[in-house]
Amino acid sequence: MTSIIGIPACTKLINNHHQHATPARYGDALMRAADALPLLIPPEGEAMLAVLDRLDGILFNGSPSNVMPTRYGATADETPDSHDPDRDATTLPLLVAAIARGMPVFGICRGLQELNVALGGTLHQQVHTIPGRNDHRGGVGTRAEQYAVRHQVSLTGSVARICGSDTIMVNSLHGQAIDRLAPSLVVEATAPDGTIEAVRVADAKGFALAVQWHPEWDVLGAPDRQRLFAAFGAACAAYRTGARQAA
Numbered sequence: 001m002t003s004i005i006g007i008p009a010c011t012k013l014i015n016n017h018h019q020h021a022t023p024a025r026y027g028d029a030l031m032r033a034a035d036a037l038p039l040l041i042p043p044e045g046e047a048m049l050a051v052l053d054r055l056d057g058i059l060f061n062g063s064p065s066n067v068m069p070t071r072y073g074a075t076a077d078e079t080p081d082s083h084d085p086d087r088d089a090t091t092l093p094l095l096v097a098a099i100a101r102g103m104p105v106f107g108i109c110r111g112l113q114e115l116n117v118a119l120g121g122t123l124h125q126q127v128h129t130i131p132g133r134n135d136h137r138g139g140v141g142t143r144a145e146q147y148a149v150r151h152q153v154s155l156t157g158s159v160a161r162i163c164g165s166d167t168i169m170v171n172s173l174h175g176q177a178i179d180r181l182a183p184s185l186v187v188e189a190t191a192p193d194g195t196i197e198a199v200r201v202a203d204a205k206g207f208a209l210a211v212q213w214h215p216e217w218d219v220l221g222a223p224d225r226q227r228l229f230a231a232f233g234a235a236c237a238a239y240r241t242g243a244r245q246a247a
């Protein structure tokens with residue numbers, strides 16, 4: 001049997017129709033490097049908690065949209081045109097519930113930010129406006145140029161073990177970043193300017209990691225990307241054959 005891994009979809013207006021979508025490469029990366037099949041989770045709010053019984057893990061993917069500042073207690077909204085409240089209403093409860101049951105979760109970019117907010121942390125809304133911080137938004141040009149590696153990150157803990165190195169080069173396509181770390185998270189990677197690049201849930205019963213970069217882009221193009229997805233896939237397979245069936 002193959003593991004089934006959920007991927008939250010975003011709310012999009014495409015051809016003037018309200019649609020649920022996400023870039024195909026997240027699911028492709030699961031099939032290529034995690035030995036798993038993707039299943040999109042529509043952003044329909046807490047009703048979607050019921051799908052947890054049918055999944056072996058969740059990949060909390062990236063998105064151009066930002067978590068609503070009200071979700072982490074901020075009154076100012078520095079990016080008022082870039083929200084997806086339906087996705088927030090779905091992913092934040094899913095994260096809490098999945099982690100509570102020991103289901104493997106892997107966050108990428110917005111997924112890392114959602115993990116921090118879901119567990120009580122806050123976000124910088126525009127990292128590039130903070131003195132001393134670099135501009136972490138993607139470059140211009142073709143998609144390949146935008147997703148090309150841009151800076152080094154220093155790794156520790158489980159992320160370093162999985163990647164097999166204490167420094168790697170990563171791409172960077174985010175305007176926001178973790179500000180106050182959620183109490184249950186530990187930092188496992190940082191950029192040279194101090195931006196938090198990876199976190200782990202300290203006492204999670206299962207795999208619970210998130211990274212600020214995009215290892216799903218050209219997932220087979222670097223061992224660290226492939227190893228992150230392989231480790232997540234292995235955790236989902238173990239959950240499917242063990243913890244989930246015992247539940």
Ligand SMILES: N[C@@H](CCC(=O)NCCCC(=O)O)C(=O)O
Nearest residue numbers: 062063064065109110174175176
């Ligand atoms: N909007 C947030 C999160 C950034 C993010 O997830 N980018 C991904 C872009 C689309 C994709 O490649 O899936 C921020 O700006 O920090």
